[in-house]
Amino acid sequence: MATIAVENYLKHILLLSRDSSELVPMGALAGALSVVPGTATTMVKSLADEGLVEHRPRCGVRLTGEGRRVALNVLRKHRLVETFLVDVLKMDWSKVHTEAEQLEHAISxxxxxxxxxxxxxxxxxxxxxxxxxxxGKLSSQVYATVATCLAGPNLRVVRITEQSAEFLQFAEKKGLQPGTTWRVTERDLTGGLVTLRRGTGKPLALSLAAAGNILVEPLKPATGPAEGE
Amino acid sequence: MATIAVENYLKHILLLSRDSSELVPMGALAGALSVVPGTATTMVKSLADEGLVEHRPRCGVRLTGEGRRVALNVLRKHRLVETFLVDVLKMDWSKVHTEAEQLEHAISxxxxxxxxxxxxxxxxxxxxxxxxxxxGKLSSQVYATVATCLAGPNLRVVRITEQSAEFLQFAEKKGLQPGTTWRVTERDLTGGLVTLRRGTGKPLALSLAAAGNILVEPLKPATGPAEGE
DNA sequence: GGCTCCTTTTTGATTAGTCAAAATCAATCT
DNA sequence: AGATTGATTTTGACTAATCAAAAAGGAGCC
Structure with a gap:
């Protein structure tokens, strides 16, 4: 069985690469795992020995088929646990990530x-x-972010791509949950600000950095709802 | 935070001592944890340094107040998780122990x-x-076992004190779950056999060893239901 | 071409937990 | 008492995962 550390390395390599052929730089991996670069190098070499990753020295690392399989299973556990914690245990949206980080390694x-x-x-x-x-199929639908949407059309929030409790708490407080509908009323690229409005509610100003974490889809797609990838 | 190993040592010390003043021999502890005796000694000494146990060299070990607190919390997690797995996820009675062994260290x-x-x-x-x-209160009601009950009165199963999947599978198959009612129809101490019967169902013969794992209470207590200790 | 800077790898140590096997202790049995 | 036995502790070694800091590559820049 893979240890907790092994599962974490594989999961983060998966999360850091947009497609499975892309090499993840060691520095990025070390950063994501909060370890020093040397540690990541050592660990990646031993993962390579076990056939879970392919290590291109001084270039980066990517998952093998087997490594990807394990990583996807961990990610599935993580996200299903998060869903359970919110839907069944009614836990705070912003706390479940940390919790799931532990549980993902403990459930069969x-x-x-x-x-x-x-x-x-x-x-x-x-x-x-x-x-x-x-x-082991992972939908890789590409969405627009609030940061790149033009003012006008109604947008449905589909995803928040930022796991920090702080940001999630902020989003929850402002009502920015997936499923809610908003429209951009103002884009001030010079000032780095986007202003949103939910129906006739009061306007909400976001920095471009924050807006970039909020994925949306246009509410009534012109050519009918596209069915995944 | 206590590591998984520390939590396991504390939990097993708790389980191996009937009252909190009793010393648990190192051999018993090592056996319960499936480690060699030397490992248990080393670990217990470091637990003692942290103030979680009191180590009497060559005699045994017992929990301090703080150690007991931690141990009870782990045990509470273990047993609530088991209950969740059976009641909500409808898992097999005999599998939940192993599962809970992992989860008890992962839930907040x-x-x-x-x-x-x-x-x-x-x-x-x-x-x-x-x-x-x-x-941190743990009911320590003392029950009779099927092995020591005389033939005759109706008995309600209250507890199975044996965590092995094999035994639990056997008990489940025979319908020996907590809450069910049986009576002893025959006791053959020489042969080491006890025969039970559930209502008018067919008789079930158990070895004394097996019967000793099944705790029961008399169905209609003569002097009204005693309200725990 | 040679320098500089940034990333990555190497090297040497450390911590937690473990085992194997030798040493020690205490209790019992002649 | 002296010897035997069984439990416990000690010692030395190992593995997984980590850090700190030195060494090595490689990319771009004068």
Whole structure:
């Protein structure tokens, strides 16, 4: 069985690469795991020995088929646990990430399956992050962010791509949960500000940095709803 | 925070001592944890340094107040998780122990509380083992075992004190869950056999060893139901 | 071409937890 | 008492994961 550390390395390599052929630089990996670069190098070499990753010295690292399989399973556990914590235990949206970080390494595949069934086989977790299927398929739909949307059309929030409790708390307080509808009323690129409005509610100003963490889709797609990738 | 190993040592010391003043021999502890005796000695000494146990060299070990607090919290997590797995996820009675062994170290106190509330603050887990209260109170009701009951009166199963999947599977198959009612129809001490019967069902013969794992209470106590200690 | 800077790798140490096997202790049994 | 036995502790070694700091590459810049 993979240790907790191994599972974490694999999960973060998966999260840091947009497609499975892309090399993740060691520095980025070390940063994501909060270890010094030397530690990441050592660990990656031993993962390579086990056939879980391919290490290109001085270039980076990527998952092998087997490594990706393990990583997707961990990610599936993480996101299903998050969903469980919010939907069933009614936990605070902003706390579940840290909690799931522990639980993802402690639940068996059987519990995973039963949790999945209990929750009705959800497609995405409370932050809108897609949940890998049991077969290891991960939806990679590309969404626009609030930072890049023009003023005008109604937008549905689909995902918050920033796991920090601080940001999530902020988003929750402002009502920016996935599923809610907003429109951009103002874009001030010079000032780095975007202003949103939910129906006739009061306007909400966001920095471009913050807005970049909020993925949205246009509310009534012109050519009918596109069915995944 | 206590590591997983520390939590396990404390939990097993708690489980191996009937009252909190009793010394647990190092051999017994090592056996319960499946480590060699030397490992237990080393670990116990470091637990003593942290003030979690009191180590009497060559005699044994017992929990301090703080150690007991931590141990009870782990046990509470273990038993509430088991209850959750059976009651909510409908998992097999005989599998939940191993599962809970992992999860008990991964859930936070907040999740614990919410789980407790979700399950309706149960007093005992699916095996009938008492669940420590949040305040650290552990019911220590003493029950008779089937091995020591005379033939005749109706008995309610309250607890199975044997965590092995094999035994639990056997008990489940025979219908020996906590809450069910049986009576002893025959005791053959020489042969080491006890025969039980559930209503008018077919008789079930158990070895004394097996019968000793099944705790029962008389169904209609003569002097009114005693209200715990 | 040679320098500089940034990233990555190497090297040497450290911590937690473990095992194997030798040493020690205490209790019991002649 | 002296010897035997069984439990416990000590000693030395190992693995996984980590850090700090030195060494090595490579990319771009004069």
């Amino acid at each position: 595949d059987e519990v995973l399956d039963r949790l999945d069934a209990l929750l009705g086989h959800p497609q995405s977790d409370p932050h809108g992050d897609p949940i890998p299927s049991k077969q | 106190d907040e999740v614990l509380d919410r789980l407790d509330a979700l399950l309706g603050h149960p007093q005992s887990d699916p095996h009938g083992d008492p669940i420590p209260s949040k305040q």
